[in-house]
Amino acid sequence: MFSRPLLRFFRDDKKIPFMRGRYAGLIASAALSLLSIALFFKPGLELGLDFRGGIVVEARTKGPADVPVLREALNKKGITAAGIITFGAPDDVLIQLETPKAGADNNQETQRLVDRVRQTVGAAQPGAQILRADAVGASVSQELFRNGILALLLSLGMILIYIWVRFEWEFAISAVLTLVLDLTKTIGFLAITRIQFDLVMVAAILTILGYSTNDKVVVYDRVRENLRKYRKMNLRELLDLSINETLNRTLGTSSTVFLAALPLAIFGGHSLSGFATVMLFGIVIGTSSSIFIACPILLLLGAKRLRRDAS
Amino acid sequence: MIRYNRFTLLGVLAICFAGLLLCVPNFVRQAPYHLPWRQVHLGLDLQGGSYLLLQVNTETLSSDRLTALEDDIKHSLTDAGLGYRQFSIDSKTRTLHFYPRDEQEADAAFKVVNDLPRASPDEFSVQRAQARIEVALNHQVLQMRAREAMAQTIEIVRRRIDGTGAVDPQITRQGEDRIVVELPGVSDPERIKALLGTTAKMTFQLVATAGSARNVGGITMIPAADNSRQWPVLNHVEVDGAALTNAAPVIDQQTGQWAVSFSFDHRGATAFAKTTTENVGKMFAIILDNKVIEAPVIRTPITGGNGQITGNFDARTATDLALMLRAGALPVPLNVVEQRSIGPSLGVDSIRAGAISLLVGLLLVIVFMQLFYGLFGLYANLALIANLVLMIAILSLFQATLTLPGMAGMLLTLGMAVDANILINERIREEVRNGRTALAALQNGFDRAQSTIVDSNATAFLAHVMLFAFGTGPVRGFALTITIGILTTLFTTMVLSRLLIVRWYAKTRPATLPV
Numbered sequence: 001m002f003s004r005p006l007l008r009f010f011r012d013d014k015k016i017p018f019m020r021g022r023y024a025g026l027i028a029s030a031a032l033s034l035l036s037i038a039l040f041f042k043p044g045l046e047l048g049l050d051f052r053g054g055i056v057v058e059a060r061t062k063g064p065a066d067v068p069v070l071r072e073a074l075n076k077k078g079i080t081a082a083g084i085i086t087f088g089a090p091d092d093v094l095i096q097l098e099t100p101k102a103g104a105d106n107n108q109e110t111q112r113l114v115d116r117v118r119q120t121v122g123a124a125q126p127g128a129q130i131l132r133a134d135a136v137g138a139s140v141s142q143e144l145f146r147n148g149i150l151a152l153l154l155s156l157g158m159i160l161i162y163i164w165v166r167f168e169w170e171f172a173i174s175a176v177l178t179l180v181l182d183l184t185k186t187i188g189f190l191a192i193t194r195i196q197f198d199l200v201m202v203a204a205i206l207t208i209l210g211y212s213t214n215d216k217v218v219v220y221d222r223v224r225e226n227l228r229k230y231r232k233m234n235l236r237e238l239l240d241l242s243i244n245e246t247l248n249r250t251l252g253t254s255s256t257v258f259l260a261a262l263p264l265a266i267f268g269g270h271s272l273s274g275f276a277t278v279m280l281f282g283i284v285i286g287t288s289s290s291i292f293i294a295c296p297i298l299l300l301l302g303a304k305r306l307r308r309d310a311s
Numbered sequence: 312m313i314r315y316n317r318f319t320l321l322g323v324l325a326i327c328f329a330g331l332l333l334c335v336p337n338f339v340r341q342a343p344y345h346l347p348w349r350q351v352h353l354g355l356d357l358q359g360g361s362y363l364l365l366q367v368n369t370e371t372l373s374s375d376r377l378t379a380l381e382d383d384i385k386h387s388l389t390d391a392g393l394g395y396r397q398f399s400i401d402s403k404t405r406t407l408h409f410y411p412r413d414e415q416e417a418d419a420a421f422k423v424v425n426d427l428p429r430a431s432p433d434e435f436s437v438q439r440a441q442a443r444i445e446v447a448l449n450h451q452v453l454q455m456r457a458r459e460a461m462a463q464t465i466e467i468v469r470r471r472i473d474g475t476g477a478v479d480p481q482i483t484r485q486g487e488d489r490i491v492v493e494l495p496g497v498s499d500p501e502r503i504k505a506l507l508g509t510t511a512k513m514t515f516q517l518v519a520t521a522g523s524a525r526n527v528g529g530i531t532m533i534p535a536a537d538n539s540r541q542w543p544v545l546n547h548v549e550v551d552g553a554a555l556t557n558a559a560p561v562i563d564q565q566t567g568q569w570a571v572s573f574s575f576d577h578r579g580a581t582a583f584a585k586t587t588t589e590n591v592g593k594m595f596a597i598i599l600d601n602k603v604i605e606a607p608v609i610r611t612p613i614t615g616g617n618g619q620i621t622g623n624f625d626a627r628t629a630t631d632l633a634l635m636l637r638a639g640a641l642p643v644p645l646n647v648v649e650q651r652s653i654g655p656s657l658g659v660d661s662i663r664a665g666a667i668s669l670l671v672g673l674l675l676v677i678v679f680m681q682l683f684y685g686l687f688g689l690y691a692n693l694a695l696i697a698n699l700v701l702m703i704a705i706l707s708l709f710q711a712t713l714t715l716p717g718m719a720g721m722l723l724t725l726g727m728a729v730d731a732n733i734l735i736n737e738r739i740r741e742e743v744r745n746g747r748t749a750l751a752a753l754q755n756g757f758d759r760a761q762s763t764i765v766d767s768n769a770t771a772f773l774a775h776v777m778l779f780a781f782g783t784g785p786v787r788g789f790a791l792t793i794t795i796g797i798l799t800t801l802f803t804t805m806v807l808s809r810l811l812i813v814r815w816y817a818k819t820r821p822a823t824l825p826v
Contacts, residue, residue, distance in 0.1 A: 003825045005685040012744055060656065111647050115501050130498065131657040137648040140364065144783060151781035155774040162770050200716055203778065203786045207723060207793070210774040214767040218734065221763040249737045252683060253730040256676045260726030263671035264719060269664040272719055279723070
């Protein structure tokens with residue numbers, strides 16, 4: 001019954017002249033990335049507990065949470081909370097505290113503070129359950145941040161080297177430049193949406209990079225194949241042809257990944273929906289940059305070397 | 312291409328079947344006996360529990376050793392009839408120095424210090440600059456001791472946690488000076504934090520009395536456990552907690568209050584007997600982590616090797632103290648630098664959210680593939696389900712820990728898994744369009760897609776191996792599932808779905824392909 005495919009994105013003989021819009025694509029992308037960098041400095045990222053250090057206590061109260069009562073109870077115990085908010089359901093309350101000043105000795109104090117918050121919440125709202133209580137010391141958070149950034153840079157380096165070895169340096173440079181553009185936009189997206197930047201988000205960004213690379217490699221693979229196949233075709237036409245030939249695959253795969261991540265954004269609960277939302281954004285960005293950014297950069301870099309004889 | 316080996320088919324089916332079997336333990340509660348029963352562990356975020364990151368403070372090793380050395384030197388000098396002045400300890404350079412009472416005694420003092428027993432031949436070196444005598448600890452020996460202390464600390468942490476009856480605790484070393492403690496099911500780790508935050512270094516020292524000859528080692532004021540007063544305590548340690556062989560919480564027969572009874576090993580019992588015999592009528596301070604728990608007067612010599620501490624205990628503090636004394640003192644203090652605890656209800660919520668997302672995601676991908684790729688989409692979907700099964704099987708085989716980000720990783724793998732099939736199908740379609748026969752199109756499609764599939768997966772694989780190597784906690788779980796997912800994907804798409812399609816072709820021999 002389902003023997004033949006019912007749907008298709010594009011007819012196979014479609015010839016869209018993508019390269020005609022190369023400057024528009026590059027300028028738009030560069031502008032968005034610059035804007036993102038500006039957003040990174042102001043207002044900046046909403047650093048999560050992992051990287052900021054501090055205390056987060058999540059509680060579920062019996063009945064709707066009474067934020068003023070909680071605040072007052074905490075104040076009475078000499079605890080000034082940086083933020084008390086309800087999230088999701090009205091009975092889920094999130095209490096955030098600054099960590100005592102940085103320094104090894106304050107770790108003990110941080111730990112005691114967690115216990116005091118636990119007790120106070122229990123006393124102020126009888127029947128309240130502590131869902132989660134996290135405390136991260138300042139030195140640990142700095143280390144986590146460093147490791148996160150290190151993992152990011154190393155991954156980019158590995159991708160660069162791999163593509164360099166398997167393809168040519170023009171491909172590697174264009175891919176990594178495109179990835180940097182993708183990365184900056186993702187950071188801009190994080191700054192706008194105020195989704196917390198934590199360890200899980202580093203994983204999300206790395207996944208986006210991995211996915212985006214995967215996408216570019218498929219297109220580049222076809223470019224390389226066509227470079228051998230059509231010795232006389234000029235690079236611009238050749239890139240257009242390659243993109244068109246792989247277009248159905250590019251859209252097909254991004255659709256399935258998008259569809260797989262979508263339920264996570266909807267049902268994932270607040271700890272994973274942020275992650276999934278960033279993923280969805282990254283899939284759209286990564287797919288579009290495979291078409292509109294990676295190939296135009298390759299065209300600019302490789303116009304002389306990859307196709308010297310035909311212009 | 313069209314000839315496939317019957318054994319290959321059997322092999323592939325066997326792998327899939329084995330995968331299915333390996334998944335079973337995750338869904339069945341009780342193991343039938345004799346069967347190897349391996350299942351995926353649920354991470355703390357899915358079952359509730361606590362995660363503690365402890366920092367070991369090895370700095371104290373050198374300063375403790377220097378303080379002990381100072382005490383030893385003073386005693387030996389006094390015993391040899393020599394005097395001294397201006398003792399000072401520099402913990403940064405790990406040295407201590409002092410001056411003899413007068414320069415004539417410098418040689419003798421040097422000899423005394425140089426003859427002191429060392430833990431190892433090169434533990435410290437003694438130098439003389441004119442009258443000044445300097446003792447420097449060897450850095451390498453200290454480092455070795457720090458490593459030993461770390462191993463010992465982990466052992467003691469394990470014993471203390473086991474003593475609380477925590478179920479299935481995981482204690483692992485992380486890096487040079489960190490210990491990770493994971494406690495499934497413990498969502499309020501307060502008691503365990505208190506247990507681990509206490510060094511439990513117990514010593515028995517005499518309380519100073521005016522004019523005592525033993526005052527040579529110096530006197531330190533030590534606060535009482537309830538901070539009610541300060542005790543002048545002789546620095547010399549008569550017996551320490553390492554000599555304890557057992558400790559238990561008991562109810563004191565006379566007062567009816569909680570107490571901790573203990574017994575010494577032979578060495579400790581001898582030393583204890585000697586001290587109590589020589590000091591009848593004096594006060595004996597029992598000191599725990601630099602607080603005087605109690606200071607009873609020695610009425611009669613205690614030679615039996617047993618004793619009792621009657622501090623101000625209740626049932627729990629007595630139990631915990633006994634537990635700590637039994638487990639031994641931590642060689643170095645521990646600091647909790649990171650603490651995460653998740654309540655059980657949040658874990659249940661998370662599992663449900665993850666499972667729903669996984670199912671809905673799977674369903675959406677299946678529908679998409681069916682609509683866009685027809686029959687070959689169906690084969691891709693069969694491979695996709697096999698992929699999920701194999702992923703769970705491998706995770707079970709390694710008894711890996713499944714976390715919330717790990718579930719996200721599985722979901723993403725589901726999305727990416729069909730990529731290889733899409734690549735193959737698109738290739739076949741191109742070949743058909745270029746006028747190849749059905750067989751040639753199949754053959755070329757598979758062959759040509761292969762290098763693309765390898766390239767695209769290899770980059771993703773590398774990125775996630777990096778992530779696994781440098782990531783911590785949740786990130787690692789995520790990277791692990793994706794890395795495994797990439798491997799199972801290569802198998803299910805390149806081998807399984809190919810086999811299914813080849814079988815279909817061999818059976819039906821169609822003139823045109825349904826692409």
